Amino acid sequence: MAAEVFYDSDADLALISDKSVAVLGYGSQGHAHALSLRDSGIEVRVGLPENSKSRAKAEDEGLTVTTPAQACEWADVIMVLTPDTTQAKLFEKDIAPHLKSGDTLMFGHGFNIRYGLISVPSDVDVSMVAPKSPGHLVRRQYVDGKGVPCLVAVEQDSSGQAFETALAYAKAIGGTRAGVLKTTFTEETETDLFGEQVVLCGGITELIRAGFDTLVEAGYSPEAAYFECLHETKLIVDMLYEGGLGNMWSSVSDTAEYGGVTRGPRVISQASREEMRKALAEIQDGRFAKEWVAEAENYEQFNKLRAQQREHGIEKVGAELRQMMPWVKK
Ligand SMILES: NC(=O)C1=CN([C@@H]2O[C@H](COP(=O)(O)OP(=O)(O)OC[C@H]3O[C@@H](n4cnc5c(N)ncnc54)[C@H](OP(=O)(O)O)[C@@H]3O)[C@@H](O)[C@H]2O)C=CC1
Numbered sequence: 001m002a003a004e005v006f007y008d009s010d011a012d013l014a015l016i017s018d019k020s021v022a023v024l025g026y027g028s029q030g031h032a033h034a035l036s037l038r039d040s041g042i043e044v045r046v047g048l049p050e051n052s053k054s055r056a057k058a059e060d061e062g063l064t065v066t067t068p069a070q071a072c073e074w075a076d077v078i079m080v081l082t083p084d085t086t087q088a089k090l091f092e093k094d095i096a097p098h099l100k101s102g103d104t105l106m107f108g109h110g111f112n113i114r115y116g117l118i119s120v121p122s123d124v125d126v127s128m129v130a131p132k133s134p135g136h137l138v139r140r141q142y143v144d145g146k147g148v149p150c151l152v153a154v155e156q157d158s159s160g161q162a163f164e165t166a167l168a169y170a171k172a173i174g175g176t177r178a179g180v181l182k183t184t185f186t187e188e189t190e191t192d193l194f195g196e197q198v199v200l201c202g203g204i205t206e207l208i209r210a211g212f213d214t215l216v217e218a219g220y221s222p223e224a225a226y227f228e229c230l231h232e233t234k235l236i237v238d239m240l241y242e243g244g245l246g247n248m249w250s251s252v253s254d255t256a257e258y259g260g261v262t263r264g265p266r267v268i269s270q271a272s273r274e275e276m277r278k279a280l281a282e283i284q285d286g287r288f289a290k291e292w293v294a295e296a297e298n299y300e301q302f303n304k305l306r307a308q309q310r311e312h313g314i315e316k317v318g319a320e321l322r323q324m325m326p327w328v329k330k
């Protein structure tokens, strides 16, 4: 079934501009939401622990920063933009004690609601505005008069206006300029986790690394391998973004197109598709969530994997080559 899409003219900013909004967290998403809400005329405060590294950044932007508990006590609408694995503790300690009947609790990703880690009193609206973009681009697009698509969902509608209020919030961060899809917490959580694991983050980096390693092992220079497998990826992805797969195929040579359509399916083979189905099943039945919440207790395995990523040869040669291209922003 096709999704419903909402644009600026469908959203009423007044539904959020008469409310006080607390943004908990000031990282990738938090800074983008807080600054764009403020620039859209919304009264906003940022909730951060006293010892948070993010405090100075928010204060430097002229935002009012309080503790999460104080922000929740003050707000009608609370947007949770802290790491997924610590939201349940934050909810118990700083949010739940300050929730009033009629408040709205919002999320930027459905993880904690989908996997039952947070339960919210029934007289509070629960909704989500999930940008389909890294937070730094959410902000950059807003500032440029553009926006990124968002998914909006409602889990609890005590007020009868939970969806309209979430849509107003999405408008305030630029989402309805690009298009907002109505969905559920389950669909957002499962598709978002799948996309980032298999295509956007896990899939693409592994494809790049494997291509780079194959060329270097065969004796080609790391520099040539870097340009071929990583640098040019952006240029190809820009064409996909601007005009879909056909736009990219029409711009590359027939040689590339023929080689791509014959060899691509050998690389992303039936076995790869089977692994994708397995990753999806682990998301759907909660195995991934359980594994990740347990790993986040100490980050033991995760820290090792992060180090392996950082130490890969493609990172070293890339850092050197990018220094010669000052227009490539960090
Ligand atoms: N990154 C992205 O682009 C996207 C993220 N999301 C979702 O947005 C949410 C936030 O993710 P992301 O922006 O990546 O997070 P980040 O890791 O970038 O930032 C987390 C922020 O939360 C702060 N923080 C940590 N603990 C607390 C606490 N107890 N109370 C208040 N603030 C706290 C951190 O402060 P400090 O500096 O002190 O650590 C930091 O400012 C997640 O649900 C994620 O899934 C959704 C779409 C895309």
Ligand SMILES: CC[C@](O)(C(C)=O)C(=O)O
Pocket: 131, 132, 133, 134, 135, 192, 195, 196, 200, 201
């Ligand atoms: C693709 C990763 C993401 O889902 C995002 C930027 O949308 C995230 O969780 O950061």
Ligand SMILES: [Mg+2]
Pocket: 131, 132, 133, 192, 196
């Ligand atoms: Mg995402």
Ligand SMILES: [Mg+2]
Pocket: 109, 192, 193, 196
């Ligand atoms: Mg995500």
